[in-house]
Amino acid sequence: MNINGRISKLLLLACALLIHIPAHSQLQVVGDGGPGPVKAQHLTAELVSLSPSIAPGGTLQVGLVLTLEEHWHVYWLNAGDSGEPPKIIWTLPDGVTAGPMQFPIPSRLPLGPLMDFGYEDSVAFPVKLTAAASVKPGPIHLDAKVNWLVCREVCIPGKAHLGLNLTVSPDAAPAQPVGALGEALSLIPTPLPANAKLTVTGGKTDLVLTLITGKRETDAEFYPVDQDQIANAAPQPVEPLPDGIRLRVHHSDDLKTLPAQLHGVLKLSDTVAYDVTAPVTPGEIAPAPGSTAPGAPDTSSVTVLGAIGLAFVGGIILNLMPCVFPVLFLKGLALLQSSGEERSRLRSHGIVYTLGILVSFWAIVGVLLALRAGGSQAGWGFQLQSPVFLTLLAAGIFFFALSLAGLFDIGLSLTSVGGELAQKQGYTGSFFTGVLATVVATPCTAPLMGAAIGFALAQPAGITFAVFTALGLGLATPYLLLSFQPAWTRILPRPGAWMEIFKQITAVIFFATVIWLTYVYGSLFAGGASGGQGIYRVALLLGCFLTLAIAGWVLGKWPARWSSTIAAIVIAALGLAIPLYQPKDTTLVWTPYSQQALDQARAAGHPVFIDFTAAWCLSCQVNERAVLKSADVQHQFSKNKVTLLRADWTQYDPEITKQLASVNRSGVPTYVIYPATKNSTPDVLPELLTKSIVLTALEKDTKQ
Template identity: 35%
Template sequence: MQARTFATWQALCARGLLALLAAAMLLLVWTPGMAQDAAEGRPADMVDRGTARLVLDNPQPAGGTLDAALVFVPDEGWHGYWSNPGDAGQGIELVWTLPAGWSAGEPAFPVPQTYVTGGLMNHVFEGEHALIVPLSVPPGTPPGSYPVEVFGRWLTCSASLCVPQRATLRAIAVVGPSGTPDAQFERWRAAIPPMLASEARFAWTPTALRLAIPLPAAMDPAAPHVFVQEGELVDYAAPQRFSRVGDTIVAEIPRKGAPQDIGQVTGIFSFGDFGFRFTAVPGDVPTGGTPIAGPGGDLTAPLWLLIGGALLGGLLLNVMPCVFPILSLKALSLAKAGGSEAEAQREGLAYTAGVVLACLGLGTLLLALRAGGSEIGWAFQLQSPGIVLALLALAVAITANLAGIYELPALSLTRPGGGQGAFATGLLAAFVATPCTGPFMAAALGAALVLPWWQALALFGALGLGLALPFLLLGFVPALRRMLPRPGAWMETFRRVLAIPMGLTALALLWLSWRIGGPVFAGLGLVLAAAVVAALVAWRMRKALLALVAIAIMAGASVMAVQASRTHQTGALDSILDSEPFSARALAEARASGQPVFVYFTADWCVTCKVNEAAALEREGVRDAFEDAGVIVLRGDWTREDPEITRFLTAQGVAGIPLYMWYPAGGEGEQLPQLLTQGMLVDLAQDASSTGS
């Protein structure tokens, strides 16, 4: 016992000595610079362990916020520090020189990493990282160029040496109409963790700080860690314990010294390179729950439950409204299964392979783009005018195929042995069906955005398997196939009839083209689609010259359409509700007003969203109930890519839309079901009205 006590005391002394030496070294290198500042003004730049620069998100209008990025790139083997550096190190100091009336806000940091040496933990950044600082531009500022300057002092360290860095960074701010978002700046902005929509809570115990962090039950993060912003509250190097109680993550962090009487605790809840910012206020923190990470950080997240949710979500997607445009292709695949058992099995496997491959491909692309800094979510493909243009041409080509204008072996759905056609149908079914999310599916896909890549791909694969499961069962269960009509001449007539719903799908895509790209873009889309059909007909007739002319028209129409889409701004959505466009600032102001708030996210390509709007939202009863209760309505249009909407969706633990949020007056937000009813919304408004009165 005495030996163990002595060893513990020896370890504590060693840690204390290391901390003292680190502080002494920091004092030696920092104090001369401070004295030089006082005696001579700002010293000359000294950045010899990396690079630093100031980049502005130009241009921005007056009366708004101009984001400034301070971009640091330490040399290999060196690192910088978070605002709370941990047991040792130094946070950055900034002094701004701005035009008269301008002001700089607090810098927002990306998710830091932990760096442990000698029993001490530091919060660091390795490689390129950018701080985002909002600059307020006063209303009435004339358009023009304005010099912006910031003097920064920071510390860059390696495993054995720390070197103070300082520099005066300059850039020119441009005040004027907002321009096209800069991809590089969006990547830096995307690295900033979003703020959780709901407040966290904290409480002290005799040994620890306990935090209750709201996080949907489907999101069990890998390798969680809490970075506490306030200094001297917790033991940074001590193991952190995590458990889940419903939709809450409970973090227990050994404290440092006596509990402090503070009004809030802020920080970042991270899992890997991703995380959320949070603000915690004093309150009750649940006890018990299911451990999700022990002292060693082992994860016991129920991946099987998430896979089950993705599988069930994909299965239910077969009856969701967003799948209706491709029911014609599925119906023909079902009819074909009336052949031999071997053929039916081949059809089922080919269709399943197409669906699963498409889901895995879309999931892989989504994860890769997000890893590169893009703020996108599920259904990102329909936010691209080029993809919509391709889908329009494909829908018109399939309509012509079904109508009997020509028939391609690869797309033949009525000939025997059409495994190739079943595979193509599966690809198309998944690509068009996946933009909307249904029950069970949203939580699973939301979790996929924060899980390790192999777990995320397992979820995308399970989604595809669920979507293809009815057809796979049809191929391998003879009793199900016997329930289908026998193949015959009727199938040819049925195929032509089904050209009608496929044609309606093409019309819907034409309308979407007009919405996201404008009338010129939609017109060129029609030209492209007609050229595709002409090229296919010419190819089947072996008219090489006509095919080449059609291909040339296709190329010209595509180039002109892309150019037309770049200058088009999406128009406002028509609605009987008195609504305002969604933004984080608009939501904060609406909640601060003391009135109930309803937020909904929609897109022109989301059929489920449009069904909900027609059946529930765009109703006079809902409008009147909202007006009587003083409900503030915010509408997020995700037809085109919007990083701010994507960040909000991610913070809510979902990857796609529809998403409906209800904030009672003075209360926290709650997610509503993805299928709305008029009565549900009226009841919410009436409850809010009675509570307010």
């Protein structure tokens, strides 16, 4: 919290207190010096003891019990963003001393954009009494002046005069921990067990607490004893470990330098918490896309084998994506024309093709991990944020498309489609076709890939390589199976002249890809997917050029025919209409994503839809035009007053990368709905959208 925010918070608290303080500036004190219970505003206070007697030289647990009205709360030792903890001022007989008030395990209590730490319903605060050996047997009286602050939307201070009558007796029996005080004693945070270890790493914005307990933990929260060390209201993502847990907390905005040590309570459940103190070691902190946080979907059940399985199935599905399918189909045609070859040679082609995919994936993962080791937060598709890579990719695909169109025969070596070159250089062609399949796959994210990649990028390098290897094997599997069972190619049409026509049709698909890559390249310099309408119009003009090229192909294929001439004129007219037609834009306005915009919308009680997108993400563009801009979805957005945020990841943005990680994703497309209700769990939608998916999610998440 910055200094202005803290001042505002204190002013609000002061105003609330002033409203409820009587004009004579003296709070009404309840109680007559007895144990109670006594009724005050919104709570009942009472002093209790585990036993009516204490032995000379012995100890006894007494405590303050507060029972609160529904939705009202009192505070922990560190109250959080506002408030004060209860206090007791004792007046005790000679020889009797009272230890500090002890605080049971607290809870996080959100209040608008703030976060308090405290207790609702009821709570007991134990205090340990010690009687000196010299204390004479007989009755004694303990006098207590109690102060508290009880809050809901407003805060009301309270005071009570309480007391306990005890007996000092050498025959005092050991007290049993029963009742509210006994329960509170069981909830006092304890020191870490001897076999447990806590380390704290401090980064530029976060502190990462790694607790090793010897068993897998699934939940954790950290409550600092010292104020202004962490951002109290920020989510605290957790990452379960096989032998413990890793917890990430965000620095307070007031924290200018890392603290020497971190002291607080590490809560693992409502009944288990540890009082911890650990030195803070400065270091680089990697993002945690596989983590879960309060208010985020729980993916802690994802295991290494589960992520590998998801990646493999996602890789198979990736073959059906528009960016990859033409390459796979061309390889199927290669099998048709080479069906006369020995089966062992066909299998070798499949293995070499698979090797080309795997080597490409390994290269991508190696670069990605190197970037992350250098402090960059890169994710799937990161290479499409590079103008140099886009230039090389667009030029290579354009060159390949010209060959498919029949201008020259480089396609023979690249795709192994028949002929003498395929026999001499077929293995090279198969390998580089695998490389091409990987390259054109990077703009796409298939179903199941998001969770697998998000998990992989939060793991050690070995697991990351294993998950991406499974993804590559999934991508290679369809062709690999065809090469081992060439009889399955019977499902494809028989070889013939149609294959040449199909190659030319495929060239059109790749030319369209070049247009899209040109748009992406321009978007890197013109505001990305959320802006750059000029770049969008350029893309439409290039689409016109492509359509005119198709019209020219029709004239060349069927020369001197009226039917072909009329068809070419119609196609050319449609092409000219692409850049000239300007439909009226009735779509709703999307606001650029920022954490502040998200927080403001949620604080105002509005549902929020975040579109994580990028100009280079083909799936994103399809989802946007086919689903998000549809009349039905737009109507529901407007009807339910949904705040629309667009997180444009065309160029690297650390804030967007961090938000992706908070919902367990590391790439785009990603779509998240935050319901209107406070502290609600965000709803992460599938990578491929339909109107039904979005409308169903909106109906569920916008209910009040």
